Amino acid sequence: MPGTGMRQLRPALSMSLLLVGTRLRLSDTVSRLDSPLDGQALSRILQLLQAHPDWPGIRSALTIMADYLCDHRPPIDYRRRRHLDYTGLLTDTVWQRICRDTGTRGTSAMRARITGCYLFERISGMPAESAPGAVDNAEFRTHIADFPSYLTPQLATALDEHAADFLAHHHIRREPVVWRPPGAVLAGLHLPGEAPETVDVAVLHELIGTQGYTLGAAANGLGITLDLARYVLDLHPAPPRRRRGTNRSLYAFQAARAALPADRFIDLYHRKRLSLDRIAVQVGVSRHVLTQLADSYGIARRAPGNQVRAVITRDWLYDQYVQCRRPLPDLAREVGISNAAMARWAKFHAIPMRGRGGPSHAANLAARSSAATAPALLQPALGEIGGHERLRRFVAAARYDTLTHAAKDLDIYPFSLIAQINRLERDFGETLFQRAQRGHPMALTEFGRTVLSAWESAEITSSRFA
Known part of the structure; x- marks a missing residue:
């Protein structure tokens, strides 16, 4: 669309859906969706949309889609996903393993970073440039936007499986990795551009595969926009092709x-x-x-003397160490290997490790037992040691207009308080605070007020649940 690009148009359309049938201020939609755009930018794009010759169709599409989303609750809680910690989403080691398993070329650290940003956008719904490790320049953004031309069906499946593991690690197991409303919802409307279903996918695959066209040249050859070509390849990755000189x-x-x-x-x-x-x-x-x-x-090779070493599979180790939170020494004793050997298996399988000096399994069990007498609403946050302290600081921070001000008065580092609040929100699976925005102080969400009330009504003390 003249005057704007997909980086601005996509978040603007998302916020526009919130405006349908409401009297929300533009700034309210920005804060609710944690948008990278501000109200002024949203206003400018809305004006561009209204001036477009296809505005009647665009307006109908926004109204119909808003009604559909109101009647059909999306299966993904994107608010929760926006507040996950995406640090280490895709490590170099994991990316190299995925490349090896799927026959994908390009195992460099930069390619891993580009892929991680692509996954971040796919999982969170936020722009890829907001991902940890993103490089703020046009070239890097273009690499991320063009990533669908690098996808193969095997790589796409492996990345979605890794994304599902990442979500499960954050206690999200009943949501799909990604979701789109059905295209039929907008059938029959006169909208700008070509409909994705009109693109000849086989020809697009042929152009960028066998004939070696660049993505832009392939789009030009089909008479479609570059953005549409990217979208179609994201839905329908091209099969792998063998190039001359490939290893x-x-x-x-x-x-x-x-x-x-x-x-x-x-x-x-x-x-x-x-x-x-x-x-x-x-x-x-x-x-x-x-x-x-x-x-x-993960099949261990036989040692000299025909002695077979223990075979530690990733599924078993992930379930026992991450899901059941058993310490590595316990697992090592169970299978009859050394602690160091078990640690090497964890590194080999790219299992996310708990930090040194962190809460031990026994201490966590004690915390869970103690939390059993707490109100049911608070138990998710009290299941591991440190939960009581995190809740106490949440209660103290609720009086302030920003977490930074709260940390200063409470004499703790701001990043420590922010990390504790983020941890509570992950434990609860809900947002406790609407973060402070320009002109709008931090405020408790409805769930945050419920947690605060439950804490105060129960008169919890550190001697009871610490």
Whole structure:
């Protein structure tokens, strides 16, 4: 649209949906959606929309979509997702493993950063440039916008699986990774641009794949906008293509993975005791490739003397360490390996580690037991040690107009208080404060007021729940 781009148009359209049938001020919509735009920018884009020749269709689309969202509650709580901690969403180690498992080229740290920003936008609904580690320049933003041309079906599936693991780590297990309202909702309206379903996906794949067109050139060849080409490829990733000079070992690894699933590999190597050399001959790859495949599956190679080391799978370790919060030494004793060996398995599988000096499993169990006598509403925040202190500081901060002012009066570092409030919001799965915005002080949300009331009515003391 002349006068603006997708970076501004997308958040502006989201905020416009909140204005339908209400008397909200523009600044209110900005604060409710934590938008990167301010009220003045939103006003400018609304004026551009009203001046567009297709404004009647645009206006109808906004009204129809607002009604649809009112009648059909989206399956994702984006407010909660906007307040998650996305630090470490996609580490270099995890990205290299995904590349190896999916046959994806480009394992560099910069590519991992670009992919992490793409995932951040996909999960949170916020602009990719707001992600931790984003680079604030036009070139980096273009790399993120063009990322769908880099996707393959295998990579898209692996990234969504990783995103689901990330959400589960934050206790979000019943939401899809991403959601879109059905396109049929806006069927029949006269809107700017081409409809995504009119794009010939096979031809687009052919142009950027076999013929090696750039994304912009492919869009021009089809007579569509660059943004539409990106959107279609995000929905329908192009199949992988083999380019001249591509590393053959990457494809050998993929062939071995397809021919030898993990359960069959374990059966041949550990149960039937076949050697790696013999299995490699059966599959038709080198022993080196087979060794890489064993590492990707987490299959330990036999030590000299035919002694089989413990096989620690990622699913088991993630469930026991992250979900059940068992300490690594307990797990090491259970399978009969050293603490250091178990730590190496955790690093190999890119399991998020609890910090040194953090709460021990036994102390957390004691905290959970003590929290059992607290009001049910407060128990999610009191399930681990430190919960009582975090709640006490939340109550103290509720009197202030910003968390920074609260931290100063409470004689603690602002980042410490902010981290504690963020942790409480993750534990509750709800927002406690509407953060301070320009001209608007921090205020308790309805849920925050409920938590405050529950704390005060129960007259909780540190001796009771600490």
